[in-house]
Amino acid sequence: MSAQRPLELILSRNLLSSLSTPGLLVGEGGKLLFFNEAAGAFLGRSFEDATGLDADQWTAEFGPLNPSGDPIPYEDIPATEALRQRVPFHGQFAINASGQHRPIEVTAIPIVAPDESTAAMVLFWPTDGKPIHAHPAHLADHLDDNGGTV
Amino acid sequence: MKLKVWGARGSIPAPGPETMIYGGNTSCIEVTLSDDSKLILDAGTGIRQLGMAMTAADQPVNILLTHLHMDHIQGFMFFGPVFSPESEITVWGPASPEASLRDRIARYISAPLAPVEVRELPSLLTFHEADALEWNIGPARVRAQAVNHRGPTLGYRIEDNGTVLTYIPDHEPGLGAPLASVEDEWISGFDLARDATLLVHDCQYTDTEYQNHLGWGHCPVSDALDFVRRTNPERVLLFHHDPLHSDDFLDGLGNDASTRWQELGGAADEILMAKERLELDLDQLPAPQAVGAAAGNGQRPRSRA
Ligand SMILES: [Zn+2]
Ligand SMILES: [Zn+2]
Numbered sequence: 422m423s424a425q426r427p428l429e430l431i432l433s434r435n436l437l438s439s440l441s442t443p444g445l446l447v448g449e450g451g452k453l454l455f456f457n458e459a460a461g462a463f464l465g466r467s468f469e470d471a472t473g474l475d476a477d478q479w480t481a482e483f484g485p486l487n488p489s490g491d492p493i494p495y496e497d498i499p500a501t502e503a504l505r506q507r508v509p510f511h512g513q514f515a516i517n518a519s520g521q522h523r524p525i526e527v528t529a530i531p532i533v534a535p536d537e538s539t540a541a542m543v544l545f546w547p548t549d550g551k552p553i554h555a556h557p558a559h560l561a562d563h564l565d566d567n568g569g570t571v
Numbered sequence: 572m573k574l575k576v577w578g579a580r581g582s583i584p585a586p587g588p589e590t591m592i593y594g595g596n597t598s599c600i601e602v603t604l605s606d607d608s609k610l611i612l613d614a615g616t617g618i619r620q621l622g623m624a625m626t627a628a629d630q631p632v633n634i635l636l637t638h639l640h641m642d643h644i645q646g647f648m649f650f651g652p653v654f655s656p657e658s659e660i661t662v663w664g665p666a667s668p669e670a671s672l673r674d675r676i677a678r679y680i681s682a683p684l685a686p687v688e689v690r691e692l693p694s695l696l697t698f699h700e701a702d703a704l705e706w707n708i709g710p711a712r713v714r715a716q717a718v719n720h721r722g723p724t725l726g727y728r729i730e731d732n733g734t735v736l737t738y739i740p741d742h743e744p745g746l747g748a749p750l751a752s753v754e755d756e757w758i759s760g761f762d763l764a765r766d767a768t769l770l771v772h773d774c775q776y777t778d779t780e781y782q783n784h785l786g787w788g789h790c791p792v793s794d795a796l797d798f799v800r801r802t803n804p805e806r807v808l809l810f811h812h813d814p815l816h817s818d819d820f821l822d823g824l825g826n827d828a829s830t831r832w833q834e835l836g837g838a839a840d841e842i843l844m845a846k847e848r849l850e851l852d853l854d855q856l857p858a859p860q861a862v863g864a865a866a867g868n869g870q871r872p873r874s875r876a
Contacts, residue, residue: 425755425762428717434757435747535717 583589
């Protein structure tokens with residue numbers, strides 16, 4: 422049998438892919454399982470580029486960052502322990518998004534599958550009032566759809 | 572492994588002159604295993620007549636419920652063997668955080684909806700929650716897994732002597748993300764259905780009807796065929812017919828599904844329509860006819876798109 426994802430995760434992914442709020446799914450050990458187009462636009466990376474990043478890879482690239490601007494190791498992120506205890510988390514961080522430091526708020530919800538594996542659905546949004554720019558890949562799709570004009 | 576359909580209808584019984592061929596009874600399938608013992612898939616109204624056809628030799632009885640929507644349990648209270656003290660009946664079904672399987676079924680088999688209570692039924696009744704479980708029933712290995720419907724719902728994969736029957740009667744795997752856009756591991760029901768000898772699967776709606784039923788928990792023809800294409804069973808029995816669909820309509824829907832399957836490169840007889848009293852011997856299914864001309868390469872339409 423292949424390792425089909427538990428239904429809870431499949432539904433979470435399908436929900437996230439329909440949302441305009443940036444969101445991602447983190448699996449066991451912090452592996453990045455999925456992020457939606459809004460997250461891609463905000464972070465400056467499409468999911469296809471970032472599929473399967475390990476916890477230290479995505480924390481090195483995106484953060485969250487400590488006050489001196491360095492990435493916080495995955496195990497030290499306050500959300501990590503809360504989710505491991507199967508408790509939702511809400512907090513504020515700074516992250517690296519599209520090459521800029523941006524303040525965000527984060528809500529994370531644990532997803533516990535029947536096999537007891539724990540993942541998390543994470544929603545986040547910038548709090549500095551600056552807009553999220555469309556990711557170039559999405560813009561290209563849009564241009565194709567419209568014969569080259571937006 | 573043998574199968575007999577006692578109810579192929581979804582949602583609500585649909586008896587009448589316009590449904591004589593496909594039948595009006597709701598979901599119920601009798602499975603005969605290699606040692607002649609029986610499994611029953613769902614307890615829709617079809618189970619009433621199955622109960623009338625059963626004998627003492629069919630004991631003990633195992634009923635696998637996919638979920639507790641009425642069209643899958645309504646026949647339970649009219650299933651003769653539950654009223655016999657000689658019967659030993661085990662009911663398997665989905666767990667819910669809210670109440671036990673027994674208590675949830677008892678909401679239907681209790682006043683004012685029913686004249687009896689579960690505790691009054693004279694048979695020896697046992698209830699088991701079957702989420703994410705694999706277990707043996709007689710010679711069969713049974714696997715249950717949650718699938719995308721409305722509320723806690725299971726699909727089943729039953730393996731006996733190398734033959735595999737997969738039963739997912741209520742399923743909307745394409746909700747939220749087109750099947751063509753996601754990898755196998757992100758498709759609800761994928762592991763249950765993969766390479767089965769026979770897949771019994773939801774195909775309640777035409778593609779046009781589905782536009783007004785998004786999120787209702789059922790499949791349009793195109794998603795059913797996409798799911799088949801991805802999971803590669805040898806044969807498919809399209810199931811859970813909409814109560815509004817007459818025999819003529821279902822003939823048309825079946826022809827359409829079959830034509831589209833051939834256009835994808837499949838063989839016409841790989842796609843079957845479930846009809847009440849249809850019997851199939853899964854170990855004796857004839858080899859599929861030549862594949863459709865459209866693909867032209869002799870390959871079955873297995874594709875990740
Ligand atoms: Zn149903
Ligand atoms: Zn249902």
